[in-house]
Amino acid sequence: GAVTIGLTGASGGKLKENVDYLLAVPSEDTPHIQESHIMIGHIICYLIEKELFGG
Incomplete structure (x- = not known):
């Protein structure tokens, strides 16, 4: 299947148990x-575009 990436806050919550990669921002401040x-x-899109179309 597909590789999954979770974006969360500091704790990762319930999502951390259900993704291949967890990117947890070390903060409790929602706007941050x-x-x-x-x-x-934006970084993920850049890396994908670089891989697909060269850089």
């Missing part, structure tokens, strides 16, 4: 966690 998730999403 959300900003970090946006940045991580």
Whole structure:
């Protein structure tokens, strides 16, 4: 199947048991966690585009 990546806050919650890779932002501050998730999403897209289309 597909490789799964979970984006969470500090604890990982219930999601941590159900993903292949967990990217947990070490914070309890929701806006900070959300900003970090946006940045991580951009990095993942960049890496995929680089792999598919070269860099």
